[in-house]
Structures are given as C-alpha cells and as structure tokens.
Amino acid sequence: MITFQLKDIRKTFQSGDIEEEVLKGVNLSLEKGRVTALTGTSGSGKSTLLTIAACLQTPSSGRILFQGENLASLREKNLRKVRAEEFGFIFQSSHLVPFLTVEEQLEMMVEVSGKQGCKKDIDSILRRVGLSHRQNSYPSSLSGGEKQRAAIARAVIHRPAVLFADEPTASLDSKKSMEVMTLLQDMTTSLGMSTLLVTHEEEMLAFADQVVRMEDGRVTDR
Amino acid sequence: MNMALKEMKKNKTRFLIIGAVVFLISLLVFLLSGLSNGLSEDNMASIRNLPDGTFHMSEEAEGSYTQSLIEEETIQENTEDESFAFSVQMGALETGTQKHSLAFFTTTAPSHFPDVQEGHVFVDQSLKQEGVTAGEDLEHPQSGRSLVVSGFVDNERFSHAPVAFTNAEDFRTMFRMDQKQVLYTSKNVDIKGLDAFSKKEFLASIPSYQAEQMTLSMILWFLVLISGMLFAIFFYMMNVQKTGMFGILKAIGFHTRDLFIMMWTQMLMITFLSVLLSVIISQVASFLLPETMPYDLPLETTLWLAGLFFAVGFLGSTLSGLHIRQIKPLEAIQQGEG
Ligand SMILES: Nc1ncnc2c1ncn2[C@@H]1O[C@H](COP(=O)(O)OP(=O)(O)OP(=O)(O)O)[C@@H](O)[C@H]1O
Numbered sequence: 189m190i191t192f193q194l195k196d197i198r199k200t201f202q203s204g205d206i207e208e209e210v211l212k213g214v215n216l217s218l219e220k221g222r223v224t225a226l227t228g229t230s231g232s233g234k235s236t237l238l239t240i241a242a243c244l245q246t247p248s249s250g251r252i253l254f255q256g257e258n259l260a261s262l263r264e265k266n267l268r269k270v271r272a273e274e275f276g277f278i279f280q281s282s283h284l285v286p287f288l289t290v291e292e293q294l295e296m297m298v299e300v301s302g303k304q305g306c307k308k309d310i311d312s313i314l315r316r317v318g319l320s321h322r323q324n325s326y327p328s329s330l331s332g333g334e335k336q337r338a339a340i341a342r343a344v345i346h347r348p349a350v351l352f353a354d355e356p357t358a359s360l361d362s363k364k365s366m367e368v369m370t371l372l373q374d375m376t377t378s379l380g381m382s383t384l385l386v387t388h389e390e391e392m393l394a395f396a397d398q399v400v401r402m403e404d405g406r407v408t409d410r
Numbered sequence: 411m412n413m414a415l416k417e418m419k420k421n422k423t424r425f426l427i428i429g430a431v432v433f434l435i436s437l438l439v440f441l442l443s444g445l446s447n448g449l450s451e452d453n454m455a456s457i458r459n460l461p462d463g464t465f466h467m468s469e470e471a472e473g474s475y476t477q478s479l480i481e482e483e484t485i486q487e488n489t490e491d492e493s494f495a496f497s498v499q500m501g502a503l504e505t506g507t508q509k510h511s512l513a514f515f516t517t518t519a520p521s522h523f524p525d526v527q528e529g530h531v532f533v534d535q536s537l538k539q540e541g542v543t544a545g546e547d548l549e550h551p552q553s554g555r556s557l558v559v560s561g562f563v564d565n566e567r568f569s570h571a572p573v574a575f576t577n578a579e580d581f582r583t584m585f586r587m588d589q590k591q592v593l594y595t596s597k598n599v600d601i602k603g604l605d606a607f608s609k610k611e612f613l614a615s616i617p618s619y620q621a622e623q624m625t626l627s628m629i630l631w632f633l634v635l636i637s638g639m640l641f642a643i644f645f646y647m648m649n650v651q652k653t654g655m656f657g658i659l660k661a662i663g664f665h666t667r668d669l670f671i672m673m674w675t676q677m678l679m680i681t682f683l684s685v686l687l688s689v690i691i692s693q694v695a696s697f698l699l700p701e702t703m704p705y706d707l708p709l710e711t712t713l714w715l716a717g718l719f720f721a722v723g724f725l726g727s728t729l730s731g732l733h734i735r736q737i738k739p740l741e742a743i744q745q746g747e748g
C-alpha cells in the first residue's frame with residue numbers, strides 16, 4: 189500500500205548568478221511496512237530529496253502527497269505538526285539531546301508528538317533496541333552504536349507513518365551497521381511504517397524492499 | 411517533562427556560577443540602595459518626610475534656597491490649609507562642655523513642625539544620645555542667646571545635621587535674618603515672582619544632597635545594567651552552543667515558542683533564587699547593621715528592584731535568544747554531518 193508519494197520534484201539552488209538544478213523531476217513512492225533505499229553517487233541529490241520529502245525544505249516545484257494532502261503547499265505551522273506527529277527522523281550522527289537520559293529522549297518525543305498514549309511503549313521499545321539497561325544513561329556515556337539505537341528508539345516511539353533516515357550507519361563499523369539495519373527493517377515491518385533510507389553502502393541495500401538509484405538529480409533505476 | 415530544569419540539573423556548575431554572580435550583583439544593589447536611601451534620610455529627613463507639595467523660592471535665587479528671600483506680603487497671601495514658610499541656617503548650640511552642630515529651622519505655621527515659644531527649642535532626639543536632656547539650657551555662642559530644650563522630635567534632619575526648631579524671634583536674633591527663604595504649599599499653585607519646585611526638585615536643588623545621591627544611583631543603575639548584560643552574554647553563549655540542538659528539535663517538531671519558554675524558565679529560576687536570597691540577606695542586614703549606620707531599605711524598594719532584575723533578565727535573555735527564531739532545522743542537520 190502506497191502511503192507517501194513524491195511527484196515530479198524539482199529543486200534549483202541559486203548561488204550568485206548561477207542556477208543549479210539539483211533535482212530534475214523525481215518521482216518516488218513509499219509503501220507501508222517497506223524500506224525504500226535511496227542510493228547513488230555523492231552529490232546526486234539524495235539528501236536534498238530526503239529533506240524535501242521530510243518537509244525540512246521546500247521543493248522548487250512538484251507535489252508531496254501524504255494522507256490526501258499536498259504537503260508542498262502547506263505552511264510551516266502545519267508542516268511542523270505533520271513532522272511531529274507523522275514523521276520520524278534518524279540522522280547520520282544521533283543528535284540526541286545531551287542533557288536528557290535515554291528514557292527522557294523518548295518521553296520528550298512523546299510529548300512533542302502529542303501522542304501521550306505512546307508513553308507506555310517506552311519500556312518495550314527500549315528493550316527491542318537493547319537499551320533497557322541504559323535507560324538512565326546520558327548520551328555522553330553511550331557508545332556510537334548505542335547512541336544510534338537510542339536515536340532509532342526516539343524516532344519510532346510515537347509510531348510515525350514515515351521514517352526518514354539519512355546515512356544512519358555512516359559512523360558505525362560494519363557489525364554495528366548490520367545491527368542498526370536489522371533493527372530498522374524490523375521496526376518498519378512491525379510498526380507498519382514507510383521508511384526512506386539514504387545510503388551509499390552497497391551492503392545495506394540487502395535490507396531494503398525497494399532500491400532507488402539516483403544520478404545527477406534523476407532516478408536511473410528502481 | 412520540564413527540559414529547562416533537566417538541563418539545569420545536568421549542567422549544575424554552569425547555572426550555579428551565573429546564579430552566584432546574579433546573587434552577588436543583586437545583593438550589592440540592595441545594600442547600596444539601602445545605603446543610598448539611609449543616607450538620603452540622614453541627610454534630609456525633615457524635607458523628605460513632608461507630604462508632597464510645592465516649594466517656592468524667589469526667582470533671583472535661581473534655585474538656591476540660601477539665596478532665596480520671600481516677602482512677608484506673599485506669605486500672608488498664601489496661608490491656605492497647610493502652607494507655611496521656613497528658613498534654615500546651619501549653626502551650633504553649646505552646653506558648658508559640649509558643642510552640638512545643628513540645622514536651625516523656623517516656620518510661620520506649626521502645621522508640620524512643632525510650635526515653639528520664644529526662648530525655647532525643640533531638637534532632634536539624636537541629641538539625647540549626646541547627653542542633652544529636656545529642660546536643659548543651651549547657648550548659641552555667636553549671639554549669646556540661651557534656649558531651653560522643651561522637647562525632642564523624631565527623625566528631623568537637614569544636611570546630615572539634627573534639626574533644632576526655634577521661634578521666629580530667636581531665629582532673628584541668632585542669624586540677623588527677618589525673612590523666610592522657602593514657602594511651602596500643599597497644592598501646586600503658581601505664585602508671581604517665585605519659582606515652584608516639587609519636593610524631588612527641591613531636594614535636587616541642594617548641591618550636597620544631589621552629589622551624594624547621584625553618585626550612588628549611578629553606581630546602582632550601572633550594576634543593574636551589568637546584570638542585564640550578564641544574562642544576555644550567558645544565554646547568548648549557551649544558545650550559540652545549542653544552535654545545532656535547537657535545529658534538530660525544530661526538525662522533530664518543536665515550536666520556536668517552546669525553545670524560548672525553556673530559556674525563560676531558566677532565566678526565571680536563576681533570577682528568582684538569586685534575588686530571593688539577596689532580598690533575605692539585605693533585609694536581615696537592616697537588623698544586624700549598627701544603629702549609627704545610615705541604612706534603610708523599605709520592602710517596597712526591595713520589591714521594586716527585584717522586579718527590575720526580572721525585567722532586565724528577561725530583556726537580556728530574550729534579546730540574546732532572538733536568533734533562535736532564525737535557526738533552520740536543515741542547517742543544523744547538515745552541520746552535524748560536516
Ligand atoms: N543549500 C544548498 N545550496 C546550494 N547547493 C546545494 C545546497 N544543498 C545541496 N546543494 C548541492 O546539491 C547537490 C546535491 O547535494 P546532496 O547533499 O543532496 O547530495 P547527496 O546525494 O546527499 O551526496 P552525499 O552522498 O555526498 O551525501 C550537491 O551538488 C550540493 O552541492
């Protein structure tokens with residue numbers, strides 16, 4: 189089931205007099221319970237596409253269809269609400285809040301999303317990412333892999349419809365990367381999310397249900 | 411969950427330091443204010459404690475009461491309710507062994523000052539401590555005039571000296587002065603040939619008073635300003651450090667408003683605790699300081715100053731936080747990758 193669609197997305201950056209078209213009409217569909225991996229050469233526009241899909245920047249043209257609405261035409265006020273309630277984010281570095289314990293990171297996300305009912309799931313999510321014993325630790329005392337697992341827990345605790353992950357394994361060794369990817373795949377199916385994953389590591393593509401290759405602002409293969 | 415408090419709990423030292431600095435500055439402001447107020451009272455209680463009214467001096471005096479002379483006619487024309495005219499001269503009275511510096515007052519109507527018979531004098535009760543007793547004879551050395559102490563008055567001071575209230579006749583003999591210097595009216599009326607001053611303006615026209623108070627209040631305002639800047643600098647540095655985090659929080663759905671509330675909560679906590687502590691200490695100081703020390707800090711002044719600290723802290727932190735509005739979630743994420 190398709191839950192999220194990008195239609196003819198274009199993005200042009202203006203630097204001085206030079207206009208550079210970074211995305212040249214990209215179409216993409218995400219399905220419920222499926223991981224879509226976005227891969228391609230460096231500078232091909234993967235991150236730009238992901239941040240546009242995640243409503244962190246606006247496309248120059250094109251439509252973002254989600255829950256019967258075109259997100260590209262919404263104002264920031266409404267987009268903030270969509271991001272808080274329906275999106276989950278995982279970044280290359282974990283970006284945990286330094287003064288909150290692992291458990292509090294999740295509580296914070298529950299509050300921001302306004303889905304108080306998810307509070308009861310904190311324990312079970314932490315168990316699933318293997319951090320039950322670290323729930324009262326601050327990020328500074330976690331290892332790289334633990335941080336990223338905490339970030340995953342925070343990204344899914346409010347049961348978002350779409351999960352965005354931009355190179356979530358880039359700072360991890362291959363064993364830790366596999367763990368994180370297994371977890372992502374697992375969460376995607378069990379929570380019924382649509383996951384968009386950007387990666388340039390070929391080994392990670394094995395965890396995806398759909399692989400989309402990009403080159404120079406265009407999708408070349410899917 | 412209160413993120414502002416969690417952050418303070420995690421980074422205790424940082425917040426303790428700024429709290430300690432605000433505490434010290436506010437304590438200094440309170441103590442100085444008490445001193446300034448106490449000095450003002452010690453200096454000019456007799457004028458300060460008059461009800462608000464208008465002080466008139468002759469135009470030629472150009473705002474200097476020692477140069478002012480008011481015609482008898484003018485005084486006669488302005489005898490409504492509480493108005494009266496008075497003169498002040500600095501001088502001294504002697505007992506056999508002791509000399510007491512005094513500010514001599516004489517008034518036309520005993521509405522706010524005691525009614526004194528010829529040959530008598532009322533003096534400020536501080537002279538009791540110097541050994542003066544009621545019924546004692548005191549001599550004015552320059553004129554040879556002798557005055558009987560008929561009683562003591564509470565808290566009457568002028569130019570840092572205790573006040574002696576004398577009869578007009580005695581005043582004339584002692585200082586060879588017939589006319590009154592200042593006319594006080596309770597209402598704000600315009601009198602031909604006279605300049606009108608409010609109580610505040612009249613006090614400010616007295617050079618020694620002005621100099622004393624101005625220095626102190628300048629220090630005071632500087633301290634308040636410094637504390638505002640401290641808040642601004644502190645929160646600016648904190649916010650710059652947290653720019654990336656704020657961007658991420660915005661990305662996952664925080665309102666800009668939420669981020670400001672976090673900052674304000676911390677500002678309020680710091681100010682509340684530091685100022686509360688210095689209010690307590692400065693109030694307790696009123697009891698501990700020796701009687702002779704001019705220190706007077708009414709609760710009203712304290713509350714007013716405390717309010718000022720909150721306002722200044724709010725302004726400082728808000729101004730330094732304005733850039734939070736401009737933080738784009740995207741930049742933070744990209745910076746994090748760099
Ligand atoms: N804000 C911007 N202003 C101008 N140019 C930009 C901006 N953001 C991205 N670009 C340009 O767009 C192109 C695509 O960038 P993007 O970050 O999407 O690539 P990517 O596929 O994620 O690459 P990588 O694999 O290295 O992360 C690059 O040439 C980049 O310089």
Ligand SMILES: [Mg+2]
Pocket residue numbers: 234235236
């Ligand atoms: Mg990228």
